[in-house]
Structure formats: structure tokens, C-alpha cells
Amino acid sequence: MIEVNLIYDELKIEDIYQKAVSEECGAVALFIGTTRNHSDQRQVKRLIYESYEKMALLIMETVCKEIKEKWSTVNNIVIYHRLGEVPIGKASVVIAVSSPHRQESLDAVHFAIDRIKAVVPIFKKEEYENGDVQWKENKECLWSQK
Template sequence: MDENEEPQDFIRICAEKLCTEEVSQLVVSPSCGAVSIFVGTTRNNFEEKKVVHLEYEAYVPMAETEIRKILTDIREKWPSVKHMAVYHRLGLVPITEASIVIAISSPHRNDSLDAVKYCINTLKATVPIWKKEVYGEQGSAWKENKECFWGKQDDK
């Protein structure tokens, strides 16, 4: 076990196809027995509409800043967390492909599992990344995350 291994954070927002194995390997540590991963993929339906693909846009500098804030919060809430990686894809994301991969390592599973859930939920609520669902002949729609608080006047 390498006690001197410094915790690292990896953030990438890109147009390339995401590789879950690559992201998970970034957070592996000899001092950790858990690597928890969330992979968000494009599904082929939404509210009885056939989804052809998703398209993502972002203001990358602000999105990276907001993701860094989330990772800082995670380190405060779960001090045992070692390494964290958040990769988000922009542009067209076909059915079954990943739009986001989050990987977090910690000595024990509960902290990494809780941190991953907090990360995706907070990211969807606060990070300026926008999703358009494309329905083919039925058109398309920009989607607001249900968790998003932008412009909301009340808590629910």
C-alpha cells in the first residue's frame, strides 16, 4: 500500500467515444478495495417516443469548473475517497453508447458508491451540459434534467 499516493481528479469533456475501462483504470489504487462506476448511456425511448440519438452541448470551461466543485464537495463528505474521474461526451451519442462515465475509488465500497451517486445527481442538477433528444421523423427536444434547479422558484 502506497501511503504517499496523492489523490487525483480527472475531468474530461470531449466529442470522442468514451471507454469505461479507460476511465475506471484512472482511479485504481493499491490502497483501495473499491472502484465504483456509473455509466450513463443513450436509451432508445423516452415517454413512448423512439429516440434515434442524443446530442450534448456544453460551455466547457464552466462545466469543468462546476465538476471540480462537485469533486471538492465529495472530498469533504467522503474523506476516504482516493481518485475520481468524470468523463462526459459532447456531440452526437448513438443508442447504447456512453454519454458519461464516473469512476471513484475508496478503501471500502460504501464511500465510493455514495460518492458516485452524489456526483451524478449533483452534476445533472448544476453542470451546464445540455441534452437534445432526437426522435427522427418526430423531431427533437432539448431536455431539462428533472434534478436541475436553474430557474426554479421553489424547492420541488
């Protein structure tokens, strides 16, 4: 099973985890990306995510298919990304992958977050405590000006 979603509400980690659980699998690996309170030695107040949603969902599904091709024993893949405001300490992305054994799900989750940051059109704006704002690009993204 593959499920991807973009939502504007708080991510419910337990619900996402439960979607990935499978009676056939002995492992569920989770990655939870959260908003930290600093970036580049600046105090962050919150993050704001925007996306070209239709394209982002299609590419997220493609990432899941890539995972299934690389790790044939992976069972369920669930990826949720939050859009809009994400306060400090709250989850912005949750990835859950189940597999019969831990190594496949751990490897798949690592691949998934790196790939999402590289190819999915989700854009992050940091708002700082002093009122400044800055759009940030992931160093992994394919359109980065490295």
C-alpha cells in the same frame, strides 16, 4: 487525484476505470449513463449534448471537491462526459470513484451523478425517429421549471 473531462469521442470505459484504480483502495464504483432508445413514449434516434465547456469543467471539479469533503477516504475521482452526438447504447457519462471500502465509493458516485445533473451546464437534445427534436432538462437541474 481528480480528473474531469468533456470529450467528443466515444468514452473509453476501461481507460476511465484504470485512472480511478488505486493500490490503497479495495473498491472502485462506476456509473455509466447511456443513451436509451425511448423517452416519454417516443423512439429516440440519438442524443446531442452541448455545454458551456469552461464553466462545466470548473463545476465538475467543484463537485469532486464536494465529494472529497463529504467522504474523506475517497481516493481518486474521474468524471468524463461526452459532448456532441451520442448514439443509442453508447455512454454519455462515466464516473469512477475509488475508496478503501465500497460504501464510500458507491455513495460518492450516486452523489456525483445527481449533483452533475443539478448544476453542470451540459444540455441535452433528443432527436426522435420521426425527425422531431427536443431540448430536455433534467428534473434535478437547479434552473428547471418544475
